[in-house]
Amino acid sequence: MSNIDQQALFQLSYGMYIITAMDNKRPVGCIVNVCSQVTAEPVVLTVCVSRDNYTNKCIKQTGKTAICILTEDADSKLIGTFGYKSSKDIEKFENIEYTMENDSPVLTGDGICGYVTGTVIDTVEVETHTLFIVKVDSAVKLNDNTPMTYGYYRQVKRGKSPKNAPTYVAPQVKQETQPKGITYVCTVCGHEVTVDGELPDDFTCPVCGVGKEFFKRKD
Ligand SMILES: Cc1cc2nc3c(=O)[nH]c(=O)nc-3n(C[C@H](O)[C@H](O)[C@H](O)COP(=O)(O)O)c2cc1C
Incomplete structure (x- = not known):
């Protein structure tokens, strides 16, 4: 019998990051929340990336990566783009301010x-994910804004995480009968909402935070 209480796991703390790499000449990246410093001398971090993520393949190919630290006021669209879409399908860095440092986009x-920024010194395959062990080449503070924690993302921004996140929890299946009204689907994360008529102008996706303009009517 399993003695794993999800509520206990929810008490673990994480940050919110965009981990990047180069795909030939193209910058790629995705959201990760599982990242931690593991030693001080030398400075080494570990970061956990799903083997299904395009970013995983690019980090393995280049052996280089950067971890960019998100702030509490980060635009939800940034999280929607980097956390719910794949560089397999889109150019995530279009309209994104970035520079190159130690062969990684930051x-x-x-x-x-x-x-x-850092260099991969080891990898450990853990079932569905790869733990990258990264020796830090540079660390730069850009401003005093408050870093976003995963708890803040979930509790204040009411954000969720997709299946590739190591901390993913499957939603409970609702036993409701067919909802009445019009159903709209979020084109960023796939979340569905059913309302009586139009979505209100100030509506934002409770999962990935994008505005009403990202919703389309479900046929
Ligand atoms: C809040 C949040 C946390 C996430 N944490 C992780 C993580 O720790 N590791 C991971 O592999 N994916 C994580 N993801 C999922 C990836 O960001 C997502 O699958 C992304 O679309 C992969 O993009 P790529 O295929 O371009 O690499 C997270 C997503 C969100 C929204």
Whole structure:
């Protein structure tokens, strides 16, 4: 019998990061919340990336990565793009302010308070994910804005995480009968809402935070 209480696991703390790499000449990246410093001398971090993520393949190919630290006021669209879409399908860095450092792209615009670049010194395959062990080459603080924690993302921004996140929890299946009204689907994360008529102008997706303009009517 399993003695794993999800509520206990929810008490673990994480941050919110965009981890990046190069795909030939193209910058790629995705949201991760599982990242931690593991030693001080030398400075080594570990970051956990799903084997299904395109970013995983690019980090393995280049052996280089950067971890960009998100702030509490980061635009939800940044999280929607980097956390719910794949560089397999889109150019995530279009309209994103970034620079190259130690062969990795680092985001430097709004919503980022600092970054770390590094070289992969080891990998550990853990079932569905790869733990990258990264020796830090540079660490830069960009501003004093408050870094976003995963708890803040979930509790204050009411954000969720997709299946590739190590901390993913499957939603409870609702036993409701067919909802009355019009159903709209979020084109960023797939969340569905059913309302009586139009979505209100100030509506934002409770899962990934994008505005009403990202919703389309479900046929
Ligand atoms: C809040 C949040 C946390 C996430 N944490 C992780 C994580 O720790 N590791 C991971 O592999 N994916 C995580 N993801 C999922 C990836 O960001 C997502 O699958 C992304 O679309 C992969 O993009 P890619 O295929 O371009 O690499 C997270 C997503 C969100 C929204």
